[in-house]
Amino acid sequence: MSDIDWFPLRLSIQVALMATSAVVVTGVALGWLLARRRFFGRELLDAAVTLPLVLPPTVLGYYLLVLLGRASPVGRAFESLTGQPLVFTWKGAVIAAAIGALPLMVKSSRAAIGAVDRDLEDAARTLGQSEWRVFRRVTLPLAARGIIAAAMLAFARSLGDFGATLMVAGNIPGRTQTAAIAIYDATQSGRDDYALLLVLILSGAALLIVYATNKLAALR
Amino acid sequence: MLRVRIIKKIGEFALDVGFEAPPGVTILFGPSGSGKSMTLRAIAGILRPDSGAITISEETLFDAGRRIDIPARKRRVGYVFQNLALFPHLSVLENVEFGMGGDRASNRERALAIMESLRISQTARRRPRDISGGEAQRVALARALSSGPRILLLDEPLSAIDEATKTAIIADLKAINREMRLPIIYVTHSREEAITMGERVIVYERGRVIATGEPLAVFRAPATASVAKLTVADNIFEGTVITSSAEGGTMSVEISDGTGACRVEVPYGDAAAGQRVRVVVPPGDILLATEEPRLTSARNVLTGQITKIEVKSNHTHIEVLGGVRWTVSVTREAVRELGLATGNQVWLAFKTHSCYLLDESA
Numbered sequence: 296m297s298d299i300d301w302f303p304l305r306l307s308i309q310v311a312l313m314a315t316s317a318v319v320v321t322g323v324a325l326g327w328l329l330a331r332r333r334f335f336g337r338e339l340l341d342a343a344v345t346l347p348l349v350l351p352p353t354v355l356g357y358y359l360l361v362l363l364g365r366a367s368p369v370g371r372a373f374e375s376l377t378g379q380p381l382v383f384t385w386k387g388a389v390i391a392a393a394i395g396a397l398p399l400m401v402k403s404s405r406a407a408i409g410a411v412d413r414d415l416e417d418a419a420r421t422l423g424q425s426e427w428r429v430f431r432r433v434t435l436p437l438a439a440r441g442i443i444a445a446a447m448l449a450f451a452r453s454l455g456d457f458g459a460t461l462m463v464a465g466n467i468p469g470r471t472q473t474a475a476i477a478i479y480d481a482t483q484s485g486r487d488d489y490a491l492l493l494v495l496i497l498s499g500a501a502l503l504i505v506y507a508t509n510k511l512a513a514l515r
Numbered sequence: 516m517l518r519v520r521i522i523k524k525i526g527e528f529a530l531d532v533g534f535e536a537p538p539g540v541t542i543l544f545g546p547s548g549s550g551k552s553m554t555l556r557a558i559a560g561i562l563r564p565d566s567g568a569i570t571i572s573e574e575t576l577f578d579a580g581r582r583i584d585i586p587a588r589k590r591r592v593g594y595v596f597q598n599l600a601l602f603p604h605l606s607v608l609e610n611v612e613f614g615m616g617g618d619r620a621s622n623r624e625r626a627l628a629i630m631e632s633l634r635i636s637q638t639a640r641r642r643p644r645d646i647s648g649g650e651a652q653r654v655a656l657a658r659a660l661s662s663g664p665r666i667l668l669l670d671e672p673l674s675a676i677d678e679a680t681k682t683a684i685i686a687d688l689k690a691i692n693r694e695m696r697l698p699i700i701y702v703t704h705s706r707e708e709a710i711t712m713g714e715r716v717i718v719y720e721r722g723r724v725i726a727t728g729e730p731l732a733v734f735r736a737p738a739t740a741s742v743a744k745l746t747v748a749d750n751i752f753e754g755t756v757i758t759s760s761a762e763g764g765t766m767s768v769e770i771s772d773g774t775g776a777c778r779v780e781v782p783y784g785d786a787a788a789g790q791r792v793r794v795v796v797p798p799g800d801i802l803l804a805t806e807e808p809r810l811t812s813a814r815n816v817l818t819g820q821i822t823k824i825e826v827k828s829n830h831t832h833i834e835v836l837g838g839v840r841w842t843v844s845v846t847r848e849a850v851r852e853l854g855l856a857t858g859n860q861v862w863l864a865f866k867t868h869s870c871y872l873l874d875e876s877a
Contacts, residue, residue, distance in 0.1 A: 417561040418600040420587040422614025
């Protein structure tokens with residue numbers, strides 16, 4: 296088995312890492328906004344952020360294609376800046392994976408930040424701290440455990456994205472074919488051993504991450 | 516001088532208060548839910564009033580009309596929260612240093628000096644969850660003082676600690692008050708704390724100020740029935756005027772409660788015979804004797820049996836059944852020297868002018 300194609304797995308890990316870093320920043324920001332600020336349409340925003348969790352991945356992929364495609368304003372802007380299109384590249388896969396992982400990140404961050412005693416934040420304010428410093432010195436450290444657990448779940452979710460990634464990034468072996476897509480491809484073309492290998496690796500990784508997340512949550 | 520005049524509605528509850536607090540300890544006294552903590556939060560800038568104004572010295576912190584609302588971080592208000600709100604992820608020392616603006620070395624030096632003066636240096640490296648309630652209270656105080664506040668807000672600072680520690684912290688607070696002469700707003704629902712700590716007391720009820728004055732004056736001679744209910748609680752009796760003499764300056768009133776009835780002489784209060792009145796006798800104004808006092812200027816002498824002895828922080832409550840159920844406040848030494856015990860017969864003596872008629876109109 297020396298000629299095993301590791302590219303899909305490597306790509307999946309890269310995509311998942313990048314998607315997770317993007318989603319941690321936006322997810323924590325949105326989670327804080329939802330947990331700590333009252334504004335018109337707050338629950339609507341929460342619902343919109345949750346949508347990727349319940350929509351069929353193809354619907355999500357369709358939206359992303361329309362939004363990011365070469366004819367769209369975003370797609371055109373990106374292409375004129377970088378000389379490359381966004382869709383049908385690994386960057387498209389990052390965006391698809393990130394959107395899929397965002398609800399997990401936002402929901403968990405909102406819960407973790409919401410669980411921080413507001414009196415502690417108010418105490419920091421009376422001690423002369425700006426809103427940003429209150430967040431950085433009080434809210435974030437106290438919500439850190441929940442946020443790290445959420446980031447791990449977001450990584451696991453990004454690692455295995457299939458539908459949206461297939462729609463947005465396509466199935467180009469050696470370029471955009473992630474592990475999840477490679478499994479589909481392998482079963483379709485009768486390479487059952489290869490499919491099984493990737494299935495076992497992805498399952499093991501997911502199990503490990505969820506186990507570690509639960510452990511982290513149980514720590515006091 | 517702190518000046519507060521604010522209105523804030525939250526749901527059904529409306530806070531509508533105004534008061535001034537010069538340097539020294541001003542007590543906000545009242546039952547829970549009467550708006551005391553809300554007032555502190557408004558002064559600190561973490562709750563925005565609907566209208567009104569808050570000023571310290573000549574500086575406006577909040578003025579709804581002029582659209583001024585200085586953010587909490589710029590108000591320089593030291594706030595000790597009811598739950599203390601110590602940062603659980605930081606050490607005690609880091610908690611105290613949290614709000615200091617200087618460089619690291621000078622912050623540490625000042626923090627340690629403040630902690631030294633409050634005798635909590637030994638806790639510096641520990642986490643808040645690993646120190647005692649009394650220590651935590653002092654850490655919260657040290658943290659509030661460390662940022663150089665212009666005013667100190669204390670929300671029930673002694674509610675969760677034992678009597679011995681309370682006495683020590685009261686001494687600390689008095690020392691801070693003497694040295695710094697800041698306006699200190701002290702929220703409590705304990706009469707003992709109000710009398711021990713307060714230079715002025717402001718009595719709250721359902722979001723309004725119902726009395727203001729020196730603690731002893733407010734507590735000994737409550738002006739209205741609603742103030743008395745909050746501040747005295749003991750020895751409030753319903754009664755009927757039997758005889759009334761404007762010339763003599765006294766009235767004879769038959770008072771009663773569930774246990775019985777008796778007659779007392781109270782100051783003349785513009786009430787005719789047959790009229791219903793309410794009488795309050797502060798527990799500290801009643802003399803207690805183990806023999807019948809024969810020569811006394813007290814116009815009220817009653818006898819009864821001790822039914823309960825209850826030791827409080829700095830005094831003892833004796834319950835006596837003599838016509839009605841009386842509460843008498845005496846010192847622990849008195850209990851010991853007189854050999855007071857449940858079941859003993861005792862005599863109660865109090866002056867006419869220790870009886871207060873409650874104004875029912877307010």
